[in-house]
Amino acid sequence: MSLDLPILRNGQRLPLREVPDLPIRDFREAILRRVQEGDRLACLCAGFDLQLMAVLADDAGHALRVLRTKLDAPRYPALTPDCPQAHLFEREIAEQTGIVAEGHPWLKPVRFHLPWTGAPDPWNRGGAPIPGVADFYRVEGEEVHEVAVGPVHAGVIEPGHFRFQCHGERVFHLEIALGYQHRGLEKALIGGPHPLSLKQAETAAGDSSIAHAWAYCRLLEGLADVQVPERVDLVRGVALELERAANHVGDLGALSGDVGFLPTASFCGRIRGDWLNLSAEGCGSRLGRDWLRPGGLRQDLEPARAAAMRPRLDRAWADTEDAVELLWGAASVMIRFEAAGRVDPDQAREIGLVGVAARACGLDRDVRRDHPFGPYGTRPLSVAQAESGNVHSRAWVRWLELGESSRFLAAALASLAEREADPRPRPLPPRAPEHLCVSLTEGWRGEVLHLAWTDAQGRFARYKIVDPSFHNWFGLALALRGEQVSDFPLCNKSFNLSYCGHDL
Structure with a gap:
């Protein structure tokens, strides 16, 4: 597919009629092609009429590209298996609007608890719960154990839950669960x-x-x-x-x-x-x-x-x-x-x-x-x-x-x-x-x-709003793989990410 997307500069306005409105297949292919060529998926979000909007950042070209698609039904083929940068965005879209990214490897809510309400509130169109995705990831084995930290912490700190899958002191996997305050900032x-x-x-x-x-x-x-x-x-x-x-x-x-x-x-x-x-x-x-x-x-x-x-x-x-x-x-x-x-x-x-x-x-x-x-x-x-x-x-x-x-x-x-x-x-x-x-x-x-x-x-x-922490929390999870669980405070502080910036 060959498609010329309009170039937008930082802080520049663009008429909505000039934002390419593509079929979902072309929308996916355009994102994947641009990311393969070096762009970043800076934002992926949903409107309230089964519309998806994506922002691609071309850092070398000092340019932004915006594109959208209108879905026929509240589901579409997930981008995440081919573009891991879409991972949290697609989970967020599912929790906020009920639009399901089919084929997503772990479509667990980023902030809200299942089941989705199905209320008439346009912020939540009421998607069906995805079986099993509300659970924490687990590593099985006789000598594997879990270490759970939070969401309530000592001192004055935002709530956040960290669950480690460990073998002895070695961390196999860290799952990070945030968003316990449900601030509703974007909605406001x-x-x-x-x-x-x-x-x-x-x-x-x-x-x-x-x-x-x-x-x-x-x-x-x-x-x-x-x-x-x-x-x-x-x-x-x-x-x-x-x-x-x-x-x-x-x-x-x-x-x-x-x-x-x-x-x-x-x-x-x-x-x-x-x-x-x-x-x-x-x-x-x-x-x-x-x-x-x-x-x-x-x-x-x-x-x-x-x-x-x-x-x-x-x-x-x-x-x-x-x-x-x-x-x-x-x-x-x-x-x-x-x-x-x-x-x-x-x-x-x-x-x-x-x-x-x-x-x-x-x-x-x-x-x-x-x-x-x-x-x-x-x-x-x-x-x-x-x-x-x-x-x-x-x-x-x-x-x-x-x-x-x-x-x-x-x-x-x-x-x-x-x-x-x-x-x-x-x-x-x-x-x-x-x-x-x-x-x-x-x-x-x-x-x-x-x-x-x-x-x-x-x-x-x-x-x-996309705070940098939204992009970077999974980086902390990767930083802990193979590390000692006692190194978590040091690794966590070296990222020093925001809980509230993630909970919008």
């Missing part, structure tokens, strides 16, 4: 934007508030065909890189604590607060809440404020260097990091890992370069990579990214200190009716995707 966004829609978007994953808020803002700006001023984009870039730096510092400290290396763990616990306080200086919130708004900013970085933040940035980076250099110089730490949690690069590519986890496996992908947004088109950052795919590689990628973020922040704050602030509000014009937009940002975990299409009144007919 339908019919919007509402007064609370921005709040809902920026709390999709609370430690990635800027990444999700920016994706939401760019989506609305794209649907309204609006370009924000360069200064706005630069301030947004500062917000995003501060968010990245604070979380990477926290993760490096936590990884140190997991192997009992207290100097770096203790220092980073304090230094993370310095990075968070820089965000608080910028907008009043350590998590960056209410900093961004569609069309602009709620809080600009005036020249005096930007100039005052620069020496604080320099001190935070100097302290970070001192603390983390201790980590790389400790042989006992390196032995533990290098021996644990390896993900094979071919498997990482096959399942579609993104962000730090992907770059630690040598996959050269970063939205800031591949689908540039905001200031990154004119102020590119080097993409940090490692090759081994283990705990050390994931820690090393974070360290390299910290250096790049610090250099970006220093240059951006110096530039903002020399530019006059522009306090004028810019209300957005109406959103285009019956249009679609895909907005990508590179959060500190990886690619954040927001997809929406509008109805005849310009309201959200469907709103889909």
